[in-house]
Structures are given as structure tokens and as C-alpha cells.
Amino acid sequence: MEMTSYAPGTPSWVDLGTPDVDGAAAFYAGLLGWDVQDGAPETGGYRMCQLRGRAAAGLGPQQSPDMPPFWTCYVTVADADATTARARDLGGAVLVEPMDVMTFGRMAVLADPAGAAFSIWQAGDHIGCEVVNEPGAFCWSELLTTDVEGSAAFYGGLFGWEARTAEGDMPYTELHLDGRGIAGMMPKPPGMPAEAPPMWMVYFAVADVDAATARVPELGGAVLMPIMDSPAGRFATVADPAGAAFYLIDLAAGLGG
Numbered sequence: 001m002e003m004t005s006y007a008p009g010t011p012s013w014v015d016l017g018t019p020d021v022d023g024a025a026a027f028y029a030g031l032l033g034w035d036v037q038d039g040a041p042e043t044g045g046y047r048m049c050q051l052r053g054r055a056a057a058g059l060g061p062q063q064s065p066d067m068p069p070f071w072t073c074y075v076t077v078a079d080a081d082a083t084t085a086r087a088r089d090l091g092g093a094v095l096v097e098p099m100d101v102m103t104f105g106r107m108a109v110l111a112d113p114a115g116a117a118f119s120i121w122q123a124g125d126h127i128g129c130e131v132v133n134e135p136g137a138f139c140w141s142e143l144l145t146t147d148v149e150g151s152a153a154f155y156g157g158l159f160g161w162e163a164r165t166a167e168g169d170m171p172y173t174e175l176h177l178d179g180r181g182i183a184g185m186m187p188k189p190p191g192m193p194a195e196a197p198p199m200w201m202v203y204f205a206v207a208d209v210d211a212a213t214a215r216v217p218e219l220g221g222a223v224l225m226p227i228m229d230s231p232a233g234r235f236a237t238v239a240d241p242a243g244a245a246f247y248l249i250d251l252a253a254g255l256g257g
Contacts, residue, residue, distance in 0.1 A: 001133045002054060005123075006076040009159035009177045011141045012128030013074035013121055014202045015058030017067070018242045021045055023220070024059050027240050030219045031212065032056075032136040032204055042102065054130035056137050069244040072109075073118050073141045073200040075159060080106045080122040083158065090157045101126075112154045114147045116198035133205060139251060140203035140232075143185040144192065148173060151185060151198075191225070203247040209234045212248050 006012040018024045025036040025047060034049040034056060046060035062069060077083040080098040087110045088094060095117060096109035104126035111117045121128060133139045145151045152163035152173065161175040163185070173185040188198065206212040213227055213236040220241035227236045235249035 001137075002131055003127065003129060005127055007177070008076055008078045009161065009182075010076050011073055011183055012076040012123075013058070013119075013126075014071055014129070014138050014141075015046075015060060015074075016069065016071050016240075016244055017060055017062040018069040018240070018244060019062050019065070020242050021047065021059055021061055023241055024244075025049075027219050027221060028057075028059070031215055031221075032206070034136065051131050051136045055126070056129055056131055069240070069242040070199070071202045071244055071246055073202060074107070074121040074128065075118065076128060077120045077122055077159075080108050080120055083120050084108045084110065087158055090154050092154060092158070100124075112145075112151055112198070114145050114151055114198045116143055116145060116151070116200055118200050133251070135205050135207040137205055138202060139205040139249065140247075141183040142201045142203065142247075143183070143198070144188045144201060145185060145198040146188055147198075148185060148187055201245065201247060203235070203249050205251045206248050207250070209236055209248050209250040212236075213238060216248075 016024060028034050029036055034051055037048045039046045046058060048055055049057040084094055084098050091113040093111040095111055098106055098108040100106050103124050105124040106122040107119055109119050129138050131137045155161045161177055163173050163175055165171055165173040174181045175183040175185060209227060213223055216223055216238045222239045224239055224245060225237035227234055233250040235247050237247055239245045
């Protein structure tokens with residue numbers, strides 16, 4: 001699906017901070033079919049990943065050597081400065097104050113009260129992902145948290161998201177904007193290391209999750225959890241060669257809509 005704009009409150013972009021940009025470019029090109037474009041010198045080594053000639057994600061050097069490699073989720077906002085101030089009022093933290101990214105847009109890095117980091121994006125020349133919800137593209141964001149109720153209140157106040165929880169053996173909360181599911185949330189799973197902080201995770205769609213998961217170790221990555229079935233489709237938890245975790249999913253039920 002091709003995109004030309006995002007409504008405020010919609011997850012719209014993902015990028016990876018990694019100590020090995022060249023290695024990441026080769027891994028994701030081999031796994032998801034991306035054409036990774038070198039950025040201009042003033043971008044500091046940031047690269048745009050394209051799918052069918054359209055922006056699908058970003059890769060860049062890790063900003064802090066003390067942090068592990070990870071994927072960052074961005075949410076479009078109308079006013080990055082006002083949203084940052086609102087996040088503070090709601091008990092969140094500001095990790096990076098609002099700043100302009102050349103003419104591409106204005107961003108800030110925030111954390112919710114439980115400690116999960118995310119970014120906000122006020123679009124300029126760059127809207128975010130120009131292709132989503134198809135094989136090789138970003139299709140869903142998911143928060144793993146120690147405080148589902150508190151997180152629902154925070155993001156509801158910040159972005160207007162409505163939390164709808166389906167009970168079961170593993171309760172799952174969908175976050176809705178204007179009646180449409182745009183992200184998910186669940187308690188940190190038992191298998192997740194206790195020292196791991198709450199975090200946002202990203203899903204990438206694939207046409208065949210079994211084949212894609214088998215390809216991960218061939219490309220130098222790791223399968224963190226075996227393939228599982230869910231109402232949204234078969235999915236696996238994997239990591240790239242530097243250790244950044246993400247999900248692969250076959251989108252059987254149209255997750256990400």
C-alpha cells in the first residue's frame with residue numbers, strides 16, 4: 001500500500017540505530033528486498049531503505065554506544081513542540097528535545113512513564129513510510145510494557161488513542177485512532193529478560209514467514225522465538241546480526257489494515 005500522508009497520531013516511520021550500518025544494509029536487503037540508498041554527507045551516515053522505489057525505513061549509526069541496537073517507532077504529529085510539552089505534562093520524559101532534521105521534518109525522542117522510548121515526527125519534505133502493509137514493508141507497532149493501564153492513559157492523552165483489550169490466556173490491547181487499529185500493546189512476556197526495559201517493537205510483513213525466518217540465520221541474524229500462529233497471521237521474533245530485534249509476519253488477517 002502506497003502512502004502520501006499520515007494523520008496526526010498515526011505510526012508513520014521506523015528506523016534502526018546500529019553499530020554496523022553496512023552489515024545492516026546487507027542483511028535487510030537480503031531479507032526484505034530493500035534497496036538501501038546512501039544519504040548525503042550532511043545526514044551523518046543515515047540511509048534510506050526503499051521498496052519498489054519508495055521509502056520503507058531508515059538505517060543509521062547508533063547514536064549512543066551504551067545503548068543496544070534497536071528499531072525506533074515514529075508517530076506523526078501536527079506540532080512536535082506542543083506534543084513534547086504535552087508528553088511532559090502526562091508524566092513522560094523528553095530524551096531528545098524537538099529539533100529540525102534539515103527540511104525533512106521536525107522530531108523529538110520521548111519516553112512514556114514506564115520507560116518505553118519512541119519518536120514523534122512533524123513532517124516536512126519526508127512524510128514517513130511511503131509504502132506499508134505489504135511484503136517487505138513496515139506493518140505494525142507493538143508496545144511491550146510493565147504498565148498496560150498507565151500506558152493506555154498516557155498514549156490516549158498524547159495521541160487520542162483508544163485502548164481495546166481482548167482478554168484471554170495472553171491479553172492483547174489494540175490501540176485505535178478514529179476507529180481504526182493502528183498499534184498494539186501487551187504486558188512484557190515472561191520470556192523477556194527482566195532487565196529489558198519496556199519497549200516498542202516493529203513488524204515487517206513477508207509473503208512466507210517460514211521461508212523468511214529460515215533466511216534470517218543464513219544472513220547472520222538469529223531467531224529469538226519460533227514461529228507462532230496468531231489471529232493476525234503467523235509470526236516470528238528475530239534479530240539482525242547486531243542484535244536488533246523485530247517481528248516478521250505474514251499478514252493473514254490484514255494486521256495494520
